Amino acid sequence: MSFKSAVITFPGSNCDRDALTYLKDLTHGEVFNIWHEESSLPDVDLVILPGGFSFGDYLRSGAMASKSNIIHDVIDHANNGRYLLGICNGFQILTEIGLLKGALIQNKSIKFLGKDCYIKKKFDNKFNCNIKDSEVLQIPVAHNEGNFYCDQETLNYLQNEELIAFEYCRGEDSIDDGNINGSLDNIAGITNKNRNILGMMPHPERAYQDFHVSKDGKKIIESILS
Amino acid sequence: MNDEIILEHGLTLDEFRVIKEYLKRDLTIEELGIFSAMWNEHCCYKTSKKWLKKLPTSNEIVIQGPGENAGIIDVKDNDGIAFKIESHNHPSYIEPFNGAATGVGGILRDIFTMGARPIATLDSIRFGEISTDKTNYLLNGVVHGIGHYGNCIGIPNIGGECEFDQTYDYNNLVNAMAIGHVKNDSIFYSKPKTIGGLIVYIGSKTGKDGIHGASMASDVFSEDDEDEKRPSVQVGDPFMEKLLMEGCLELMSSGLIESMQDMGAAGITSSSVEMASKGNVGVHINLDKVPLRQPLTPYEILLSESQERMLAVIEKDNNEKIREILKKWQIDYEVIGEITNTKRVVFSSNEKIVVDLPVDIIVDDAPEYDREFSLPKKRNQRNFDTSKLNIEKMISNYMNNLNYLDKSWVYNQYDSTVMGDTIKEPGQSAGVVKIHNTEKAIGASTDCNPLYIRINPEKGMIYTVLEAYRNLIASNIKPMAITNNLNFASPLDPNIMGEIVLSISGLSDIAKKLDTPIVSGNVSLYNQTNDRPIDPTPVIGMVGCNSNWKKILQNKFIKKNDELLLLGKSLGGDFSPYFLQDQKIISSICEFNELLAPDIDLEIKTAKFIQEAAEKDLIQSSNDISRGGIFMSLIKMTQKNLGFSIKVNDEKDIFCEYNAGYILAIDQKNKEEVFSMLYKDQINFLSLGQVKLNTFEINSKKFNYSDMMDMYYKNFYKLIN
Amino acid sequence: MRIKILIRLKSQILEPQGKVIEQSLKSLGFEEFSNIRQGKLIEIDLPDSLNEKERSEKIDVACKRLLVNEIIEEYEVLG
């Protein structure tokens, strides 16, 4: 049975093509591109909410996209236990929908940040099960609002329920502590309680081809498929 | 029309007389506005045209040379590369964030207007002395603006320049370049085909933005009139541009439109006039149909520079289908006029004709000046006393000068990996992206050496082009064509006119020798505040290709023990302008020696060798030598604890500039083969030393590796805060 | 009538923009300015035909549904 997936495009999404290519190259299955105004999703195993500036990121990043028509079906898809992955703007949209806890506020540097970052896995889930505990992944980030915030109670919950998927760390040539944007507890990606929804700021779809600086981004899809 | 109004519109009384004699009647204010916009330096190149004609603009790979929105070159298999550079200097001085942002927006529209999907941007930015608050404000605003616009649309920035010099204290420069990919059988031109075709307006509503912007761009503005004459600023809406880009590309691939033109400087005026002129037809536009953001007079509609707007010509039958497509993208769309056979530009409003002019007089009769120019004086040759310099001092001079330091503060604010095809990000000698779904790599670099050009415009320009050339060669990209942005002070000064004439001549010379024609460009004059002219800054953007991305060379060290080779010929201490200036040996421009003649044959020969060796996978990595010499070139090659140990005869020489200078890192096992190739080609080289872990060693003197890295990577942040 | 909605980050959340402004102001000699925070202002025209209660209800709903993210923000309506 072949793996099927879909990428949603919102007005202002700009990593939708990248996500489509990533899925095509790594899953070898059917991949759909869905426009945000459509009312239903095809029957797929994985949906990606891609990066970009949906609706210009005006008001708040991800806020307006979270009210799109297609979102009802995205929620249904997730409630059925299927995989849902939000990358960058997609992560922001997931928190705005409320499918993931917390919020992403402006980077502590108050500047857009486009460079490679280093992350490692914190707690096990289906998105990172192929990654070793000690492994450091090098993956690009490109965001202005990637600074993960939640209140103490939520943080305790994320810790206790082991919902933190990735955290920022130092890499071999880091000149700082690796927490590039000020995120609480170095959080780079979290899941929902059911662990079928992952939101992450780094862009795995920009780190998997031979000419990319790193191929660590492969490991997410490989984990899902394993 | 009184003289004052005419002058205020940036026309000379002579120019006005020509118009009146031709028309045999007085002009409406709207018509005056049109001449003001179209006869402005920015649109008609009245000062530079005569000289620009001398540039080589074609060879077998040029599909489109200057004259359209962007130039296009053929990279085989029906793939074309469209590119152009454009300036937004004055707007960025007035309002750095929006000025720079709209600069990026404008150049991207130039690319997708031709049916090309933008695949990369570069930016060349120059500021005054960093010690002033103003410079800091401009730097922050400009970089934020460039990033904001490009990041939002999702086009990777793959390189550029960022320099500081007091010559730009009151006139910072912001040049933005964009590169797009097009299928050669699907290029769109601005030339309309059908008489009776509908002229349609696509994009944002028109507002008061930047009215008079075009004429302002060619006015010498003085420091203290910042507030009064300030025209309203253009604000960019990158989200709208993203929708517009997707909408237009969809329209073009659907075959529903026949030509397209973006509304850039002087908005609807210049786009419609250009359309008429290209097609040798007339246009009739009803200004009442133009979508407005706020009530505007016909005069204001004609001159508004609101961003994110396009003009297209379509066949009547396609109207509804187009409306349907654009509805999905939520873009305003309106039929505002039609193509006529009158060869006149007619605008009406409220049932009245407000403009009725023959296209000829606006375009063909635009003034062309042959301004007086003078040649630079002969320079005396001197030897300079550099005895006070020691290696620590020279390192410190460069490492405390912004111009030599890592610019990641700038380019980390840009998204350089979006679209997933970036092969080489900013921070390396050239930016490189893959053409999606192909094996081809496209590389580009922007460069200018204003100090060289100041000393000798003609040779200086040649050095500038050769630097860009080396940047591409060091990545194993074959240089193919050039775009240029001629930033100069006032051409009314014969010395400055001389700089313009001579640097164009140098550009022409070297472009012919390298067979890299000039396919697009832009002129920005009057970059001068009172009696403070900028140094001549003709920036070039060079673009090239390698049909196999796997052969692209990295600039960074790959592994320890690789052999370091030095190629090229040093200019030596007495003839390296940046060395002399930045090691503080010389402070006045008149003291420099005449530039040595650039060794173009050596450049070409060396480039051939590197390409050949790279294709045989004999080179691990390579970097070119430019400002800062061997020393800075080596620092840029370090990564992940890989450093170097080298031996040289003359320690000063490693800080000097070079002809055909490169550092190559070669695997020991390939040494013999590389050496024999070099002997065969009769290229002089030197074994400098080796790549070493955690080492920074020059002539057995050890420096602390991480201290050096800290200085190179962190001093920029320190110096600007 | 035109109403203003002031949106600010909750006080326990570090607001980096404000910190930067505060530093810049200090370096310009504005020592007395403290505790600076930047937020958002949203201005909206609402029909005069709505009465006070309807208006404030509508605004509250709009804020909760879209304009404000209550995990991180709070708001105040003026005018």
Add this chain to the structure above:
Amino acid sequence: MRIKILIRLKSQILEPQGKVIEQSLKSLGFEEFSNIRQGKLIEIDLPDSLNEKERSEKIDVACKRLLVNEIIEEYEVLG
């Protein structure tokens, strides 16, 4: 005391955010909301020891020197 500075783009200057927010609100059923514009809110603590005049002068100077870009923005001080 805590003062609020409301900063908005001058009315003739394009403000791209407002239009998009307006559309989004409309599609959520908030038809009556119109002419939406987004601006900035800056809140600052000033010592109570300053009198009204001193305070308003200081704020004006700070706005003109740093907080407000008068080429495109205008401001209003509350509180």
